[in-house]
Amino acid sequence: MNIMNREIVPMTDEQRFFFDLRGWILLPGVLTQDEIRTMKAEAYSSGAVTQHREINPKRSFQGTLQTLLDHPAIVGILSEILSEEPFLSDDYYAFRCENSFIAVRPPGWSKSERRDGGMPHVVRPPQQANAMRYQAAGGKIFAGLTRVVWELEEVKSGQGGTSFLSGSHKSHFSYGGPDRFRPNVSDSSWEGSIRESMEDYSCPAGSAVIFTESLLHAANDWTNPDNPRCAIFNCYNSLWAQWHRLNLDHDLIQAMPPKRRSLFRGVWQIGGENHAYSQENRSL
Ligand SMILES: O=C(O)CCC(=O)C(=O)O
Ligand SMILES: [Fe+2]
Secondary structure, eight states, X not given: OXXXXXXXXXXXXXXXXXXXXXXXXXXTTOSOHHHHHHHHHHHHTTTOSSTTSOSOTTGGGSTGGGGGGGOHHHHHHHHHHHOOGGXXXXXXXXXXXXXXEEEEEOTTBOGGGSTTTTOOBOSSOTTSOXXXXXXXXXXXXXXXXXXXEEEOSOBOTTSSSOEEOTTXXXXXXXXXXXXXXXXXXXXXXXXXXXXXXXXXXXXXXXXXXXXXXXXXXEOOOBOOSSSOEEEEEEEEEOTTOOOSOOOOOXXXXXXXXXXXXXXXXXXXXXXXXXXXXXXXBBOO
């Protein structure tokens, strides 16, 4: 079935409950076998060996992988946790995409290849108020910086998926390190117990994991001998906030369908209607 013909799926009460409780949810088996095959071929030929050694870092914004940016299975959820009802429309998105990368990790891949060495981290420590933090108020979630991970190969628990300290997005206290502004648990005397308390997931190829970047999370050694990890990491934010610099070529965005393009419009609200992407109205 063509992705474009699929209906947007609203966030369910169960998903809202568990996303608020734990800071992450798994959508198992979203993609068809045909989609998985095509997307894997694109990811494996992209030159991505690890996320920080990509030959062409823009490949996940192109080809069939581009359709993941606004896949109907995640659009309803992102609209709910990154926007408000008055801003929703059929013609443009009410949230922004600000980062995407491909990670290909063969069996034996070590987290030491990452800049952060697999240290559990967050965007900003959630025990302090800031523009990226997770909030739930007035019966509504606002998830600040939110990540969607598309797993294009099977993931087995304990063998290298992203791990999470469930509930830590709402933590009020320090991670135990020397600096309360440090966005990771390094130099905390209880780093070990934090790691022991983290959990991950098993899922078939074609699943999506959605998590708030206020949740402590970590990359892990890929020890699964049966297949590599092949994952697309897409990051989203509010219409009015930006964390990553995007620097995506105008021509690449202009070639997208208009609604998808709106994911890349400028980051402002007052003084006119900010709905459509254009060369003059783009996030940088
Ligand atoms: O590589 C991983 O599993 C973790 C990625 C990560 O830290 C993130 O998506 O923010
Ligand atoms: Fe991260």
